[in-house]
Every structure is written in structure tokens, then in C-alpha cells.
Amino acid sequence: MPEGPEMYRVARRIQRALGRRPLTEAACAFPDVDRALAVRVGGPPPEVTTLGKALLLAFDDGARVYTHNQLYGRWIFSDPDRRPDTGRQLRLVLSTERKSALLYSASEIAWIDPGETHPFLERAGLDVLSSGAGVDWIAGWIGRDEFRRRQLGHLLLDQGFLAGVGNYLRSEILFEACLSPKHRPLDLDDEQRRDLAEAVHTLMWRSVETGGITNDPERAEQLKKAGWRRRDYRHYVFSRADQACFACDGAVEKIEVSGRRLYRCPACQPDP
Numbered sequence: 001m002p003e004g005p006e007m008y009r010v011a012r013r014i015q016r017a018l019g020r021r022p023l024t025e026a027a028c029a030f031p032d033v034d035r036a037l038a039v040r041v042g043g044p045p046p047e048v049t050t051l052g053k054a055l056l057l058a059f060d061d062g063a064r065v066y067t068h069n070q071l072y073g074r075w076i077f078s079d080p081d082r083r084p085d086t087g088r089q090l091r092l093v094l095s096t097e098r099k100s101a102l103l104y105s106a107s108e109i110a111w112i113d114p115g116e117t118h119p120f121l122e123r124a125g126l127d128v129l130s131s132g133a134g135v136d137w138i139a140g141w142i143g144r145d146e147f148r149r150r151q152l153g154h155l156l157l158d159q160g161f162l163a164g165v166g167n168y169l170r171s172e173i174l175f176e177a178c179l180s181p182k183h184r185p186l187d188l189d190d191e192q193r194r195d196l197a198e199a200v201h202t203l204m205w206r207s208v209e210t211g212g213i214t215n216d217p218e219r220a221e222q223l224k225k226a227g228w229r230r231r232d233y234r235h236y237v238f239s240r241a242d243q244a245c246f247a248c249d250g251a252v253e254k255i256e257v258s259g260r261r262l263y264r265c266p267a268c269q270p271d272p
Ligand SMILES: [Zn+2]
Pocket: 245, 246, 247, 248, 249, 250, 265, 266, 267, 268, 269
């Protein structure tokens, strides 16, 4: 499933594709959303934002369309007079005279009237990307009472903690912060809490800019030049079971936490 940074990149692409031109087409395969969208034709395109792994299309009167790609949803761009031949179910269309943004296969699409909300939006925690939160803000969030007693290996997948962090970011953030999945926020001193906040901030934005590469940018570039495959230089530890840790040369281990695979270097990330 795409994580927050991937959806943030998609949101930027949709926004660029639509620009500021009036909508020439706005339609949805789900009738209630379709009816609400139909009256938007001729008006300005929505502002496209993300909340974690969800994408929101916000119209200027406060009405929003909520979409969640889940496993299969995919945004595709095309000329407005041409539909790509995908074999997928077309679920949502937004077009201007220049470009179409097409959402295929997503099953979660909902219309939210002005002033209304959606259960997902209620549950979502801090979204570092769309909120523009800095390191101090994130460190304060991590220290909140409701999170203090939960192990980071579980907490980091909870969308009510940091919306948009998914499975690869969980392993990468813990490695960057030199923390074990067993650490709880209450085990951390101020400096460790700040390191964790900095790791979250750095890696989420790095992933947006690089298209999902979380490894140190210089190292990733060198390894790429040396002929390494993307999947081997992309991450610090994620999907690198039994390979050498880039920091200490020890073996990266694969474990399971919250039912998902987690990778870590036991030497660089000792248990508390
Ligand atoms: Zn190591």
C-alpha cells in the first residue's frame, strides 16, 4: 500500500495536472458522489491535499471528496479526450480542457459536505506532511500521554499516531533514530525523543522528494553508480534481511511486529 509520501506526491501531481482551469468534467462511479460532483463542472478545480494515506479534494465552499486507495487504487493522468486502456474500473474523473486525473479501482470514495467530517479524518493523528509540522511539534506529539506507554513498533503503524507512516517508514524511522521497536515514548529522554521526531520529519520529506528512497542520499547515489539495484540501495534496513548494516556492518534482522515485517539492526538499535 502506498504510504503518506507516495500519496503526497500523487496529490501534487493531480494539482499540477488540473492547474487553475475550470473543470470540464467531474464524475464518480458512486451515485451520491457523482450527483454532488456534477454541479462542480464549470467551477474551479479542488485543492488537493492528503491526510496520511487518504487523499482529499477540497472545494472552495468547504465540501470535500475523501478517497483512499487501499491496495488497488491508482491515479492515472491522460489527455481529456482519451481514456487509457487499463482494464481497471474507473471510479473518479476530474478534467480540465488540458488534462484528466483519473482514479481507478479505489473502493473508498466519500462526499463530505461543508462542516461535516468522516470517520477516517476523526481517527487520523498528526500528518507531518500536510500539516507542515516541524521537529519541535512532532517531539511534543510523541510525548503526549495517550502514546507514552505503547511500544514504537506498534505505535508507528497506528494512523492515529502519525498518519501516513506505513511499514517501510516504520523500520526506517526506528533505524535512523537508533531505537528498538520495543522502546516506548516514556523510555526516551528529551534528546532521544527529539532524535525520533527528527527521523520522522527527515525521512517522510526525503521520501517525498526522492520517490521513496530513505537511505542516506549520498550513499544511495554512490551505490547506484556502483551498479546496485534500487531495491538494494533504497532503504537503510527495510527488506534487507541478513545483509550488512550500512552503519556497523552487522547483519540486519527481520522480525514481525503488529503482524507486519519489521527490519532492524540489533547492534545499532538495542532493546531498552
Ligand atoms: Zn548496525
